[in-house]
Amino acid sequence: MSADQQRQPVVLASNLVKKYGDFIAVKGVNFAVYPGECFGLLGPNGAGKTSIIRMTYGFSPVSDGLLSVFGEDIMLRPRAIKSQIGVISQDDDLDPVLSVRENLIIYAGYFQIDRETAKKRSEEILSFMDLQDKADEPVENLSGGLRRRLTLGRGLINQPALLLLDEPTTGLDPYARHLVWHRLRRLKEEGTTMLLTTHYMEEASQLCDRLIIMYQGEIVEEGQPEGLIERHLGKEALELGAGCGCPDSLFDDSRELIRCRQGMGDDLVLFTDHGLELMDRVTAQASRQQIPIRYRRLRLSNLEDVFLQLTGESLREDGAALLPGKRREGEREDAR
């Protein structure tokens, strides 16, 4: 990590701001993506993730602050920088009338890749993305999963040093999603740097080395996926089908084990580092007080929980509690 950080960042945002008229979508964020790293931007819709991606490939102008890519200001030399980036955008923007192979060859032309190299690389990409059977099929006949694979393959045609992935697996079935993840992991092993947005927490924990969680244009948290879970929640989550209205006395003898709680519908989730012991104590307490518990399940905490803890809560209550520097460890007993 520290050795990484001494290298020059591939993407460096300092006080990066994006405004659309009076609306400020990105409110002065700072982050750096280092070579070979997969860096995640997480957040609900409207958090400013896509705005950051669009600025990174020079599509949206930077409103304020600085965004440098490969050490150069993206606003000054977009063409040179774009030639080394692969963009996998959220939209389906393939050429529908052209075949799979033609899509790759035509796209290679925009990078001024000569025809022979373009053909060779297209074949490599077809095999890498497992699309050989569909090579001559018009894109309009392809399923969503196949289109997504082609979109990803198309983004590789210039052998980019940096991949920008804007929700690469949104709308895919589990099989297609795992295939895309697998290919992305292989690219990462080969040293491709990635900047990825997602709302799938599983995707982030599968792929990202580091990530930031954004909410309303600001960074609310940053770190490594496991580090965030550890910092905010504890290793395990105990789900209790006890209803939100269950008396607080249920936790009389287990309070010191509970790092925080979350209400999810009618269920209650308790986060802890001592899952089995907590479950035993709560079960014993429940039978003593005759509080009905429909079910209980002990599982590992995941990023989804962190995400809900950080952003879901503020959707209901005061957003101020989430601002950087105000984060509190555990003891979120007020959470309901």
Place this chain on the structure above:
Amino acid sequence: MPGNRLWQNLLSWPDLSWPLVYRVFCRNLLLFRKTWMANIMFNFVEPVIYLWALGFGLGVYVNKIHGLPYINFLAPALVASSSMFATTYEMTYGSFTRMSVQKVFQSMVATPVSMDDVVLGEILYGTFKGVLYGTVFLTVLAVFGLVRSCWALLAPVPVALMAAGFSIISMIWTSIAPGFDSFEYFFTLLITPMFFLSGVFFPLETLPAGVRLLAWFTPLYHAVEAVRPLILGTATRPVWGHLVWLAALVLLTLRIPLVMVKKRLIK
């Protein structure tokens, strides 16, 4: 002030890379090669029908115009008008589909291609299509024996200038069009009246002075006035005036669609 900014952009030099403009053009050409059969029917059969119905049909009842049989008066003008329709359809319905439905523009600018390259590539393609349809129609006229002079070989020049002008005008409309429906207005309010009032079917002398002045402001009028004498072999010095008018239109307006499309797509 947003208005000020627009002016600044209009006066600034566009961000162009000619090899990439050419790539954008080639992408459209590849698609055209896939669908040209269906395309050519749509844009080409129509002027042929006009030629037969009006030239051979109506022409029988019409006295000579400027000493010419009606079909000889009409046919050269249809070269220009068929080119106009090919270009305007392509740069409205076609470009709008690429821009808003297929998001082809957006996917291109994720590569070293700039938005200015994309729009200029589109305009070149629209111009190419206009010239292609005009030229094919001219060939048909030659087959029917309606071409009277070798000067007709130069007819693609005014046609190209006019098609470029229509590419630009259509692209401007496309850049502010909220949806496909708005193109009905474009054709009903702009293109169709132009078709009937630019000296294609009858000389403008018979029209009131106001309408004649209006016609002077249309690219189709100048193209017709340049193409007709070239095909009939009666070309004189005034043809230059029409060419200059068409070239000036292109040069003065070319920057506008580049700025407008950028304004629409880049936020």
